Amino acid sequence: MNQVIRTLCNIGLALTDPQGRERIRDRFEDISETASEKYEDLVDRLGRAGRVVRGESDNHIHVTEFLVGIGVGVGLGILFAPASGEETRSAISDKVQDFGGNVRNTYESRRPTGTEGRPE
Numbered sequence: 001m002n003q004v005i006r007t008l009c010n011i012g013l014a015l016t017d018p019q020g021r022e023r024i025r026d027r028f029e030d031i032s033e034t035a036s037e038k039y040e041d042l043v044d045r046l047g048r049a050g051r052v053v054r055g056e057s058d059n060h061i062h063v064t065e066f067l068v069g070i071g072v073g074v075g076l077g078i079l080f081a082p083a084s085g086e087e088t089r090s091a092i093s094d095k096v097q098d099f100g101g102n103v104r105n106t107y108e109s110r111r112p113t114g115t116e117g118r119p120e
Contacts, residue, residue, distance in 0.1 A: 003051075049066065052066050074092075078092070
């Protein structure tokens with residue numbers, strides 16, 4: 001509680017001192033500028049991630065970064081998973097096999113059959 005009172009007193013003294021007000025104003029402007037830059041950077045990154053997910057980006061570096069991010073997330077998930085190692089490995093194996101099956105099914109359903117453009 002004493003620390004809070006000291007902090008409030010220091011703020012009060014800084015606000016009554018013209019130089020203190022100027023320092024506070026400068027500091028606030030610095031913080032405001034930094035927050036604005038961080039916000040703009042975040043919006044830019046989210047926009048790029050959205051374009052990559054939708055397949056609208058031709059830049060493979062961003063796709064690689066996205067995939068690396070997924071890999072890191074999976075790794076952290078494994079480290080902090082509440083299940084045992086064997087259960088986690090089994091679940092991951094099942095998910096990978098399901099994902100592989102879905103990819104194969106999607107690829108096979110989109111593969112040309114050679115009858116496109118022919119009258120029925």
